[in-house]
Amino acid sequence: MPPSRLEESRALSARLFQVAERAKADFADVVAEVGLTPLQARTVLWLQEPSAMRSLARHLACDASNVTGLADRLEELGMVERTPGDDRRVKLLRLTPRGVKLRADLADRVAAGSTVTAKLTAAERKQLATLLDKLLA
Amino acid sequence: MPPSRLEESRALSARLFQVAERAKADFADVVAEVGLTPLQARTVLWLQEPSAMRSLARHLACDASNVTGLADRLEELGMVERTPGDDRRVKLLRLTPRGVKLRADLADRVAAGSTVTAKLTAAERKQLATLLDKLLA
């Protein structure tokens, strides 16, 4: 990759990084309002349907033991419960009624709190979505 | 904000989040190659010039006490040193010769390892850069 191409790639990555930091900060602010940490909030949002703990670990790209601790804390908060799966090795994380309620509230707050994308016109948002999809392909 | 607008905003934020997660993962992989954590690497990259610890804390958007620990660890690694500022309250973090060398290596690796933006054409990268700048305005 020629140097000017490296520079361009670096500058673009830096911008993506900054936008991501802002989005992260927005998210952290919103989830703090409901007394959760960002990871806890991501987990609660993920659990629209009950999920195997191993599946959650893959989604979060972390060690299985990390999910043990995370589940413990969410259980202590009354947000989730562990239920047996068909396979006796497997435990499913399921939102409690309280967790379901909080998840709905959180989803609304997260959507309403997304200041990062609010600065674009509708056409620009569409354009950005297309570019991001290409990145994710 | 009308519901459809919320949905659109949510979908766009989700994509940004995913792209950011990929970029983060790429970054974490690259910095692990040189034996640093992501935060340590960000710090080393930031210290192109010596920086007051308080300034670094603002850049990283964290508590000043976190920077004390971070500086301790980077000092132990031989990457930085604390030097006095004009104001005797202030301590500057400065890269050691070893830190300067590692920073150059790291910058190259990070640039070369940016797979996230490699999928776009030159025109698309320009377009993305423009949109991201608008988000950051």
Added chain:
DNA sequence: CCTCAATGGTTGACATCATCAATCAAGTTC
């Protein structure tokens, strides 16, 4: 049917990162 490998989840150790409160030295303001 038994052995072996793989899988899921947990435990324990450890490191990093993050906040918060309290503290002290230093600089600034009135």
Added chain:
DNA sequence: GAACTTGATTGATGATGTCAACCATTGAGG
């Protein structure tokens, strides 16, 4: 000169993350 603010540190605490080891369970293969 007193009061306030700032910068850095210390100590306590909690969350998050990995790694190794372990145990129960399932599946594959002979």
